[in-house]
Amino acid sequence: MSQRNPSPKDATGLVFGVEDRPGFATSLVGAVQHVLAAIVPIVIPTLVIGQALGLGQQLPHLVSMSLIVSGIGTCIQSHRIGPVGSGLLSLQGTSFSFVGPIIAAGTAYRTSGHTPEQILALIFGLCLAGCVVEIVISQFITSLKRIITPAVTGTVITVIGLSLVKISFTDLMGGGALPGTGTSASSVEPSLTNLAVGFLVVVVIVWLSVLQNFWLRISAVMTGIIVGFAASCLLGMVDFSRLGGDAWIAVPQPLKYGLAFDWVCFVPIALVYLITTIETMGDLTANSVISGEPVAGDLYLARIKGGVLGDGVNSGLAALFNTFPNTTFSQNNGVIQVTGIASRHLAGYIAVILIALGLFPTLGNALRLIPSPVLGGATLILFGSIAVAGIRILASQPFGRKEIFVVALSLGCGLGVAMVPDVLRPLPESLAKLLESPITTSGVLAIAATLLLPENATHDS
Numbered sequence: 127m128s129q130r131n132p133s134p135k136d137a138t139g140l141v142f143g144v145e146d147r148p149g150f151a152t153s154l155v156g157a158v159q160h161v162l163a164a165i166v167p168i169v170i171p172t173l174v175i176g177q178a179l180g181l182g183q184q185l186p187h188l189v190s191m192s193l194i195v196s197g198i199g200t201c202i203q204s205h206r207i208g209p210v211g212s213g214l215l216s217l218q219g220t221s222f223s224f225v226g227p228i229i230a231a232g233t234a235y236r237t238s239g240h241t242p243e244q245i246l247a248l249i250f251g252l253c254l255a256g257c258v259v260e261i262v263i264s265q266f267i268t269s270l271k272r273i274i275t276p277a278v279t280g281t282v283i284t285v286i287g288l289s290l291v292k293i294s295f296t297d298l299m300g301g302g303a304l305p306g307t308g309t310s311a312s313s314v315e316p317s318l319t320n321l322a323v324g325f326l327v328v329v330v331i332v333w334l335s336v337l338q339n340f341w342l343r344i345s346a347v348m349t350g351i352i353v354g355f356a357a358s359c360l361l362g363m364v365d366f367s368r369l370g371g372d373a374w375i376a377v378p379q380p381l382k383y384g385l386a387f388d389w390v391c392f393v394p395i396a397l398v399y400l401i402t403t404i405e406t407m408g409d410l411t412a413n414s415v416i417s418g419e420p421v422a423g424d425l426y427l428a429r430i431k432g433g434v435l436g437d438g439v440n441s442g443l444a445a446l447f448n449t450f451p452n453t454t455f456s457q458n459n460g461v462i463q464v465t466g467i468a469s470r471h472l473a474g475y476i477a478v479i480l481i482a483l484g485l486f487p488t489l490g491n492a493l494r495l496i497p498s499p500v501l502g503g504a505t506l507i508l509f510g511s512i513a514v515a516g517i518r519i520l521a522s523q524p525f526g527r528k529e530i531f532v533v534a535l536s537l538g539c540g541l542g543v544a545m546v547p548d549v550l551r552p553l554p555e556s557l558a559k560l561l562e563s564p565i566t567t568s569g570v571l572a573i574a575a576t577l578l579l580p581e582n583a584t585h586d587s
Contacts, residue, residue, distance in 0.1 A: 141466035144214060144417050148469055156467045157475035160217055163461050165483070166348045167508075168196050168219040171450060173493055174505055175225060178293060179232040181242050184383075185494055186487040190376035191449040192220050193484030197477035199440035199452045203433065204473030212433030212454075214413045215462060215470045218440050221453040222512060223283070223398050223405070224253070226290050228450060230563050231391035243383050246448070251385035252395045254445035259399040260438030267407070267431055277529040278536075278572040279404045280519035282397065285540040285568040287513025292544075294509055297502025298324040319361060320499040327354035327503030335507075340464050347504055354500035363497045376487045382448045390559040397569040399441075402453050406437050409454040416459050417468035532575040540568025 142148050148156065172192045176185040199218030203211045231252060232245045240248075263270065300320040327350045334346035342349075358364050410433045411421055420426045433454065441451040462468050483489060520533065542549065544564040551558065561567050 140418055140468055142469040144419060144468050144470050146469050147471050148467060152467070153469070153472050153475050156461075156465050156469075157472050157479060159465060160458050160461050160472065160476050161479050161483075162345065162348070163457050164196075164217050164219050164455050165193075165480075166351065166504075167222070167455065167457070168192055168480075169493060170347075170501075170504065170508065171220045171222050171225050173496070173501060174293065175228055175232070175450065176494075177297065177498065177501065178229045179236060179242070179245055181246070182494065184242055184246065186489075187376060187382070188449060189489065189493060190484045190487050191378065191444075191447050193480045193489075194376070194378060195440070195444045195447050195449050196220065196452065197480030197484065199436075199443065200473050200480070201477040202440060202443075203436040203454070204470040206432060206436075209432055209435060210439050211436040212410050212413075212429045213470060214410065214417060214419070214429060214433070215458075215468055215472055216410065216413055216433065217455045217458040217473075217476060218437075218452045219455045220444075220449065221402060221441075221451050222508065223286055223402050223453070224395065224451045225293075226286055227391075227394035227398055227563055227565055228253075229293070230394065231388070234391065234559075235388075244386065246383040248386040248388060248391065249450075250381075250383060250445045250448060251387045252392050253451050254385065254442055255387060255392060256395040256399045257438045257442035257445065257451070259396050260403055260441065261435060263400065263403050264431055264435035264438060267427070267434065270403070273573055273576065274400065274404050275529075275532075275576055276519050276523040277525075277532045278569070278576055279401055280516045280523075281533050281536045281540070281572050282401050282516070282565060282569045283405075283519065284513050284516030285537065285544075285564050286398070287509050287511070287516060288541065289544045289564045290509040290512065291506065294502045294506035297498040297505065299502075300498055319363075320497075323354055323357050323361065323363070323497070324499035324503035324506075326357055327351065327500055328506060330354070331504065331507050340460065347508065350507075351496065351500055351504050354503060355496055358497045358500055363499075364495050366495065374486065374488075376485055378447050380446050393560055394563040394566040394569075397565060399438075399451070401569070402437070402451075403434055405456075406434050406454050409456045409459065412456065412459050413454075413462070416463050528576075528579045528581065531579065532572055535575055536568040536572035539571055540564040543567045 169189050169192060172185070172188050176182065176188060181188065196219045200216070203216045203218050204214065205211060206213045228249055232249055235245045235248050298321060300317060330353045331346045331350035334342045334349055337343060355364070407430055410430055414421050414426060414429065437453055444450060444452050523529070541564060543561060547562055550561055553561070
């Protein structure tokens with residue numbers, strides 16, 4: 127289809143629809159805005175995981191691969207390859223939801239004396255196996271409503287967010303330590319300087335996020351990190367000697383670190399794949415609405431099915447190319463709404479920009495300079511927002527007695543395990559390891575309670 131005249135399209139306010147082809151200049155400007163809205167959320171999960179697991183030497187390569195795979199995944203999701211992809215302008219990026227279980231699995235391996243390369247082999251093996259869960263589920267989308275209810279989804283997402291806040295506060299006090307330094311949280315004393323820098327980032331992000339200007343809102347996290355980094359430089363907290371020494375070009379190497387597997391660590395990863403399926407369905411539905419596409423009927427269901435399948439395939443691709451699971455990014459729906467450009471053909475421009483950024487490891491190495499308190503301030507808001515998203519899902523549904531007990535049981539036990547892990551010590555070792563993740567505990571209990579409690583428990587007697 128040829129380029130359209132830039133006039134509003136029907137009642138949606140769109141200038142270019144899903145199948146329209148904007149000109150080069152329009153496409154490039156639109157693509158840059160999508161990249162600016164997504165680049166920080168794409169790389170921050172990798173930085174957080176790298177900080178927590180001491181992957182300093184590997185971090186530039188991991189960051190590069192996250193950008194390259196996000197570009198490729200965006201192209202697959204938007205253009206469709208056979209049944210894979212939604213056919214909507216849907217940007218792919220590294221998922222925050224997996225940060226908790228990935229750090230838990232990596233920490234368990236690190237405690238056992240494994241090297242960073244072996245830790246990454248385990249993580250990528252788990253994520254590659256887990257993507258099969260989402261790929262299979264994509265073929266049975268309509269059957270999920272019985273098991274994955276808003277009570278289950280909302281509870282697990284809330285627990286994910288709340289359980290990650292500890293990482294943010296560890297970084298805020300300076301205990302996250304720079305990767306590769308061998309410094310642990312318990313060996314670093316908190317200081318007013320660290321806290322001041324961290325909460326400066328928090329203030330900037332919150333302030334910009336509540337302003338009316340859309341572009342200031344979507345750039346809030348990036349601006350907060352820049353301000354925090356500038357303050358850190360003035361306070362002498364940044365060691366610029368750590369720059370340099372990396373290759374100029376990052377060459378993708380499939381299975382660079384190999385693959386490993388552990389059933390105990392796999393369960394929370396598989397549960398998060400299950401939950402992100404529901405999130406992807408919601409994001410794609412919102413994208414369809416904003417893009418003026420149907421949200422019912424065969425075309426809509428085909429897009430949802432293809433989009434979830436695309437998420438699974440792209441996450442498998444991410445594991446093969448040494449980065450973490452991908453998912454659709456909801457913030458980019460807002461960019462479509464503001465620009466009026468829903469054309470899926472922008473995906474090619476977005477992919478080229480992300481891949482170009484990923485090819486240069488210097489970017490990843492530069493990101494390693496960000497002090498822990500700055501990263502802690504940013505992730506405090508981001509992880510808190512995950513918990514809020516879960517609470518919003520819970521609040522959006524009418525609650526009967528069954529839902530109340532599903533949430534009470536799973537939320538209480540999940541947070542209980544997070545706060546008092548010693549409660550699991552009397553259990554057999556294999557079972558204790560399985561349930562030590564609050565995500566696993568809350569997810570398993572929520573699904574079990576949903577299946578076992580009678581439906582008439584939703585009605586007051």
